[in-house]
Amino acid sequence: MTESTNRDTPEQAEFRQHCREWLTTNVPALPDFKPVNSGAEVATDEHLAYYIAWQKSAYDAGLVGCDYPSEYGGGGRTRCQSVANQEMLRAETPIFPGIIGLGMAAPTIFFHGSEDLKKRLLPKLLRGDELWCQGFSEPGAGSDLASVQTFAERKADNKWVINGHKVWTSTAQFATWMILLARNDKSDKYNGLTYFVVPIKSELGKSVTVRPLIKITGETGFNEEIFEGLVVDDSYRLDDVGKGWTVAMTTLAHERGAGPLTTPTSGGQGKSDAKEKQPGSDTNEFPLLKLAKNCARNGKPAIDDQVIRDKVMDMMIRQVGIKQNRRLRSVAGLADRQRLTLQDKLLGTEYLQDAAALALEIAGAGGTLSQFDVDAPDGGKWPQAYLSSFGGTIAAGTSEIQRNILGERILGLDKSK
């Protein structure tokens, strides 16, 4: 924290002071329910009300959208969002529910939307008055995003008629708006795409249907949407007709944290409380080592089995390696920053998956028990973690796509398509 404080510009320093003062008295009390870790996990109306109230309050205090111009509802500051994010994390604030809006829709609208759209949409988005969702993937367009088939047909009176099917859409059940990548020309894969902002909530039960998709874990959390003749005005189009792919790249760059605008983020709620609740316990002990001490194999602790022991150490070495990799990448003389940064998603998600799989192996028969069984080791978190881990290795560019990106951008190998 001191490190970042020392490098503050005068504007950032003053703003940091403001954030700290405001956060001293304005962080909401813990909710009655178990806090969620991300906007994508917001599931009930009760969750929604609590987190929306927080986003509004943080917005009104100037902590959300700090770097957007004031005419679009922003703070009109320079590089201050990262300061607000640091201070909110430090203050252990609740998460923001409007993650798709803040992280993806806002920068896309800002860089590609008309003046009118920016003025109409951005203030409500930043304040959390309106939530957003992202309509990119389709049943037939996953990794090959440019093959989307949802069709936007241009009509004579400046209207577009949209038909199609979008999937894997987080927070669509609460969303007022969607950013939508649609096809306007079937003869040209990349130049036949156009990007829109479309109303969802006001069209429900009419030309738009939102249905929950049940995840591999049995939980809901994302959705599919069917468009049957949704009519939108041409003014809802971002950038030119046929430029949808370029606009989508802006969205994806920000999704990966690689865009020019810093996404407002908040979180860490209840962190220090959780630590205090377990006095004396070694919270830093590597969880798989602890599990292997507690689970038995052939009548002895699993950690006494040399094969299990070797695998646990291997996994621990990976975990420390990932942490050190993040440290190494900021040392210019020792590392190529881009080479290491682009690995981060792949490293993190595959580690979580492999660590959970190893936990199941350590748990043996106990690994078959879900979190709803009283006998489950570690409360059944490992089967859940393993199943959830595929969200990480599939979403936002599968591991296979990540390897293509690394091979092409860093190693300079020819594109695999």
Next chain:
Amino acid sequence: MTANTQTQQPKDFGFNADEQALTDVANKFFQDNLPTQKLHSLVAHDSDLANGTAAHWDRALWQQIVDLGWLMIGIPERSGGLGMSAVAVATLLEQAGRAALPGPLLPTLNVGFILDACRNENADAALSLICEGKTFSYASCDQFGSWEHATSPLTLIDGKLNGVVHFVCDAQKVDYFLVNAKQGDDVTLMIVPADSEGLSIEPNAIIDLTRDQARLRFDQTPIPEQQIVTAPGKATVALQLATPALLVTISADMCGAAEWQLQTTTEYARTRQQFDRTLGFFQAVKHPLVDFMIAIDIARSHLYNAACAIDYEPDSAEQYARMAKAAASDTAAFGSKKSVQLHGGIGFTWECFVHIYLKRQLYSQVFLGDAVHHRAKLAELLLNKN
């Protein structure tokens, strides 16, 4: 990581202007003086493995390395050295590994770390020999390669050294050995000139073309008191203190060699065409190269974390160094295999350069213990702590 470690390491690994300057100088030195073509003609001109006992190196090049002061970079200033950080030593050896340098740089630096840990007048005198440009290799292995548990097959009785010690790296190149021998129930360290009476150096025939290795047979070799560098009962502690550095130097060499393997194989995948495409177009080629790159970067992250721990967080240095060697060994095994395989038919030939690095890595993988060994030792460390 686990348990006690509130890390006190600087976030940037203590990689400062001195370390940067050393990296740049070393990188340029090896590029100018030991390009792969030259390395190949130096060490691979003879393809008859029966001649694997030979020690191929360029003595003129070696003298330049000595003159650059690289043997003494890690030796403290109070002992006449340059007193640079373990991170500096790591970055130098990474460059040397990338060039697959034949010459006793790593063995001499290792002995420097052990002698420094001895904290003894005779050890300091030995350190000044290194500062004068003399070279050393550490001898402690039994015939199974064990080196950590006072398993030395040598005995020192009444000032006479006897027995056979195995797997001594670069034995035909060095001026002195640092020898680990049993003395009663204890272990003692001593320096022994290579031309000592009663010492025969019996070269092994080895696969690695960039190193040599030998058994040392001692027959009543006299060891005068001033050659003994540890006070009674202090050798084990000194060896434990130096162990992280020994693992860091070999890990650094391996990371450097691995980067050469990655870049060379990637370059081939960018240019070689099959099915009207470059090899790199195919994901069966592209993805393993990416996995190799990631493994290298993780191994390097461990390397600099371990080196920095030696400089700033000595209590954690052993566990981090064992992690580093395990990561480096696994990375080398995976990457070496891919570097040959992805070259296809040409990779199977003597004329292709990749076999030189494959063989160097095979040697390094087991040098001072392989990945499985270090994971087992790491587990002991962590489990005994609680």
